[in-house]
Structures are given as structure tokens and as C-alpha cells.
Amino acid sequence: MFRRSRRVALISALAATAVILSACSGSPQPAATSTGEVDPDATLHVGLVLEPTNLDIRHTSGAALEQILIDNIYEGLVTRTQDNEIEARLASDYSVSDDGLTYSFTLNDGVVFHDGSPLTSADVVASYEQVRTDETIQGNAEFASVSSITAPDEKTVEIVLSEPNQNFLFALTGPAGLVFKSGDTTDLQTAENGTGPFTLTRWNKGSTITFARSDAYWGEPAGVASVEFQYIPDFTAGVNAAIAGDVDVLTAVDPNLAPQLEDSGDFTLTTGRTTDKATLAFNNAKAPLDDVRVREALRLAIDHDALIEAAGAGTPLYGPIPELDPGYEDLSDVVSYDPERAKELLAEAGQEDLELTLTIPSFYGTTVPKVLISDFAKVGVTLDVDSVEFATWLEDVYTNHDYDLSYVLHVEPRDFGNFANPDYYFGYDNAEVQSLYAEALAEVDPDKSADLLAQAARIVSEDHAADWLYNGQTITAVAPIVTGFPEDSINSRINLAGVTVSSAE
16 A cells, blocks of 8 residues: 555645646647846736645645745755656756666755755755655655665765665655755744745735745746735636736636637637546446456547547546656557447446446536546446545545546656556556566666556556546646746646746837
8 A cells, every 4th residue: 555645645636636727638839928128026926726725845745835836945856847857956966876776966056045054965864864754744655765865975965775766766856855954943834944946925825925036046046036826716717817917827727718818819828738647447346347348348438539628628548657757658549439349348248237336526527427427328338426525535435445437637747556556446456567567666777667667558558447538738828928937737836937027018
């Protein structure tokens, strides 16, 4: 089983993305730009949906925190780009030994915390030792293979693993890898003491969070003097705020409302990629879903293109690995829309008059269930929908595995390991997949590791262990005065250091 911290991370991410994710299909468009001069004293106003309950990213998981705090307030030795590629951050460079066990990092010069204290390797060691030894710290599970963390000198950090882990460096790009001041007594729930290009200046709970440029930042100074995040949970209210000029950027635009922003002429809409997997889970351990013919029939019955059009969300995904993750392969050859073949398979399995229940957290709405009800009815399957509170879903589906079908957005990157864990709520148990996944983690060559993941993902899809209704995308409305606002993966983090705002013409 995953440790508690892993479970909480999934739960919070699911809950957060249920609110933040609105998407549509299509290719990214370049953001409009202004011909006015960049104003270094400008304030960037950003509309977001989900406000964090507190600011303690060490003990609280969820996209709402990572989205605004990582890279802006807090930094790690490494970070990741919008394409999920790993790059150095607090470390000027790093290396991994040939056996994949020893990670060596050299710190950048001149890094200081926001209280003025210089960053040393001792701060990194203390931060990571807490992650390794304290199960309440975010990322504890990702440090399970860490055997030692040492500081040979003030500028060097060395981490030794007990066994190779291809995902370890990527784990350091998340909350687990953030560096905090050793012995700091800052109340992280309401304040901060990071090393990033911005400092926290104000939090009006229920309304706004404001950052200011850190003049002591060790790297390139932020392009704006301040950032104000406005939390607008109602999608219509968000669009109205944008049209009224209250925000320069609106994230998570509802696709049904996007034309209002386009028609206003005041915004360019960008469509960004994510690692969100809209997953129709099958209870592989429970009859009749333990029959691969039934699972395949259900997948064949779904008109994915029509579902995406109805939901206004995403691009087709035929396997468990999205495009931004290692091991992605187009698996559209595995399954297609074929209701007649679905009927044949159900007949072979003796399930012509099948009745199933879809358990779904209520905040996901009714669009996807309605499409599934209609598609399944065409092949003789009656689908009942049980829309429940999230706490009930956690208890019944996630914990007790008491369900037939379920629908949630799995948002975490590199979470293929769920299909290599027979105790996970999918109930999927395939020894070959588990072996390939273990090999992929232990493989020190990233390309070979990705190839092993691709092999495992194909098996999972050919076993029809689940159906992936779509790979989510996010729509962002950007005013012409804003340049450099990220497009991809912004439901998990928004690096604002390079964003600029121009004066109006």
C-alpha cells in the first residue's frame, strides 16, 4: 500500500482538480502581446479558482498550494519545465552516478532566504532529512529509498539511495524537494521564508493572496513588482471579472464561457497540456469486471470523440500514460468505437443484460455520466449513477473498493505505479506489469526506462484495466499587456518569474 502521504496527495489533487480543471480540445495559440513598454512596477492580476486552506506546503498537499508557491516562493535543488523536463534550480549543476545510487548537487552562489539568511548545504540536508524521517511531511514516500543525505561542504549536497529510482530526481521537483531554513520557526500556515523570486505580502482569506518581487533574489529579478491572485470559484463570475478588467489573466476558463472572452476582443485564449487523466475505473477484482471481455466491451461502447465534444475537455487518451510523462505511446490501435463488437463480447461473456453502477464524486457534474449512460444503453448495458460526496467516495471506492465503475481525474504526473499496485482501488493485478514497472524504476537510463514503461502501459491498455476518457487540457485567457504567462501544466504550478506586464497604449 502507499504510505499515508501518497494517499493524501492523491486525494487533495483529485479534489483540487475537480474544481480547477476546465478544458477544451485544440492546439495552443500564441498569447497576444502589447506594443507598450514593459512596466517593471506593474502588478499582475491573476484569476484562480481554488484557494488553499493554509500555506503550509510541507504538511498540506494539493494543486492549490503547488500552483502558486513552487518556483515563486519556495525552490528546490531542481525544478521542472512546463513540458515536465527536469532542470537545475537552487543547484547550479548536478550529477548522478553510473549505478544510479548517488546524486551530487552543487549550490548556486548568493542564495538567501527571505529573512536574509544565506542558504547552505546544511539547510538542504535538514530539509531532506525531515522528508525522509517524518511521515507527515509531503514526499515522505518518495524518499523511501534514500539511505543518506550529507553535506561534504557548504556548497555540496550528496544523496545516496539504497536502490536506483528513476523517479527520484523528478520527485525532487515537487514538495519533497523544496528547501527550508534549518531550525526556522516561521508559521508556514500563514507566512513563509523561502528563497524564491517573490515574497508573500498579504493573504485576505476568501479573496486574494499577494506576492511582491524579492529584491534580494539570487537569480534574475521577477518581471513584475507584485502579483495578486484573485480567487473566484464561480466560473461565470471569473469571466465577468476578466471582462470588467479586474484580472489580466484568468485560468481554468469554462469552455462553455470561453466565447464570451474571445468575443470581447480583450483576451487571447491559450490551450495548455496537462497530465490529467479522466479515468473510468473498472473494479478488476469484482465480477463481472474481472472478465476482460466485459471490460473491453465497455471501452468499445464509448464514443470518446463525442464524449470529449460534450465535455468540452481534452484530447483522446487510450492508455494510462499521458503525453507529458515518460513512456507515452499512442495506443489508439488497442481499442476503437465499435458498439457491435461490444455486444458480441458481452454475449460471449454471458452479460447481455448487464447492470452496473457508476460511483462518482458529485462535484464532477452530470455531463460524463449522461454520455456513458447513453453509450452503454446502445450495447444493452444499464448504467446507474451514484453521485456521492467526496468523503463517501474515499470511504467506499478508494478505501473499501466497494464499487463497479468510478470516474475521477487522476492529475499527478508519473503515477503509472497505480497499475503496478494490486492493492490500489483499481484491483488490477498483473505480475508482468509489476515486473516491468520495477525494472523501469531501477533502470538508470531514462530512455530505456521509458521504453519499459511503454511496454507496461500497452499491457495495461490491452488488459482493459480501465478506460481513459480523455487527457485534460486547460484554457487560459491572457490580456495583450501580459507576456510570458505559462500555458502548459498550470493546474499544478505557475512559474511567474518571467512574466511581464506592459503599459497600456
